[in-house]
Amino acid sequence: MDVVSPELNSLLPDEIMDTEAIAMEEELPVEHLAAPPQSEPEPPQVPMETEVPEIVSLCPATTSMQMSSASTDAQCSTSSGTQLLLAPSGLITSTTMTTTTSAKTTGPAVTQNLPKISRVTVPANHQLIINKVASAPAADGKSPGTAVLKPEGQKLLVAGLSKTGQPIMLALPHTWNKPATTQGTGDAKAQPTQIKMLTTVGKPVIAVSSASQLMGGSSTLQAQQLKTLQITKKPTVSTAGPMITKLIITKALNNKGLSSPASVAPVVTGRVVTQSTPVTPPRTITIGETSTVPQNTSGNSKVAISPLKSPSKPVQTVGGVGTSQFKTIIPLGTPPNVQQIQVPGSRFHYVRLVTATTGSTTAQSGGSTNTNPSIQQAKPVMMNAAVRMSVPIVPAQSIKQVVPKPFTSAAQVVTTSQTPQRLIMPATHLPQIQPNLTSLPPGTVLAPAHGSGNMGYAVLPAPYVTQIPQPAFVTLTSSSTFSTATPIQTQARLSLNGLSTSEATSRPRKPCNCTRSQCLKLYCDCFANGEFCNNCNCVNCFNNLDHESERLKAIKACLDRNPVAFKPKIGKGKQGESDRRHSKGCNCKKSGCLKNYCECYEAKIMCSSICKCMGCKNFEESPERKTLMHLADAAEVRVQQQTAAKTKLSSQISDLLTRTTPAVTSGGGKLPYTFVTKEVAEATCDCLLEQAEQAELTTQPQAVAERLILEEFGRCLRRIISFAGKAKTDCPINC
């Protein structure tokens, strides 16, 4: 997924963009990022989903106890601006973030003295306010629960929906947004940082680990059936050797580990900031990231942080060896201040996140039980700039599988889904595309661009959520690379082999068979519906993240040709017309609009006045249509009745056997079938024939006749059973 360049910001509709200034400090040049437009006004404030999101903040964590409080403000303050990555909840596809790990320490661990967010509140007006602490928090590790957001450069992403349907926001570490200098260990080995997000049932958990840990600990994660999201972090600047770390956002199915003290030093600390609101309190999960990770901690330094649902109960846990888990929940003092924004014509709700201008309390987790010196205390990252995002969040659809991409720049996100898997299209840098949000597929995600004071947006066409109860997707953006010629690709690989049985069987769409379009034209249903090809039969498919650039170009081309190309074709008609009608109308000539060639007929709607079809028979009074409908209904009824009859008969037989059991065991009694003598059978047949004749005389439909006969047969059986229970001798049945 690419991030739309900042230029796009100016094009975004005013409805969703709040141009209130945000103090975006563009201090650190990022070579691979698009230069921030100096003259451009502050990026418009983007309203966010009204669903109060959970906020997961991945922040540079202060190192263990031995870490000094040396300030690394310089590293953290050079971020290129607050960025929000918002994705339709439920399924995080993937995101890639290229950053340089901040490491300014004299030891293996890095201490970062970052300003803390005094509090994150969501007041009644639904404005999320992140207050900046007047003074930088001490990195003494005594406040592990403190949630800190960087003033700028902070990335937030809505990773998914919690079980309660609340969006989960991820606040990425500030250091991910800009290069930093690593010092101390002298370890020249570059360790890719990966972030894996593992979700079980729509509830992502984040774990951070070093690359070596990722490799070594992957089996453990897999054993837990964790869904992972990988975000490879590459340093753009490194003076003491490249530092690549992998952050693993994981959620262990076993929550027991959360409460157990960690015997192994986790690489990072996590924060879960919960907020209580009358309706849907957002949660903020802050994950501190250690800039440097001792090599000896590999394999055990993974930390899985699970957002807790308890909004008011601070919890901090540290995972143990192998399945190290560390979780901190920081209750917010006040509800987040989120302002709802309604975009005309948009089905999505937006909320506006505003910068906290004041604040004196620092969100902190409850008393930390972490006594392990190796456990890093989450370092709050100051966010002094207003968070301005307006992104629609679609109902969550979880992703089921993640195939980690080892040590690549691509981030991979896969979430489990109870619903058919659907992937969201990756966003791209599309400055030329008018950000007509209404023309984008539902679930489109706008992600802030990196590298400028203004936020760019990643455009993520999503499945037609209006037609799909729970579209699955997760979006991750590579904000730092979207502007590069070879953007880091992120892809959730969802091969058939990787899909579970239920997932494969629940696939909502038939696999496409494209051969020439590379699945990058609207010919391809997958592409047209904003999905990646998955388990398709297509040839030379480019509808995947491996060909993200081509795909993005294709999306742009489609939107250029038709701004509403990804909008559902079946929409509401005019008043007085049918509730559903084709937006364009069909153009059939030979099918009479009574075959699936016709898009109207296929959608089970009648043609309307906007159709240009010839010889249309798909209208209300059409006898052909009525005949077809009648035949279809009859077939359906027949199937249903046959099924019901089988069920009923089976039930009766079972009941018969059950009732006759006492007769067998009581001794002396006759088995029921002994009562079905020839006479009884003949009488039964007579009854059935009589019923059939009556149905025929009354010109009952075949289905009805069958039902009547079966019902009569049931009555006969009941009489036989009744006789069996009463009589000890054969008894003719009198119909």
Place this chain on the structure above:
DNA sequence: GAGTTTGAAACT
């Protein structure tokens, strides 16, 4: 399963 038909999408 191969071949044909069909109409939307893409192209000119």
Place this chain on the structure above:
DNA sequence: CAGTTTCAAACTC
């Protein structure tokens, strides 16, 4: 915007 071509799904055998 209209005509033509391309394409993949729907359909038939």
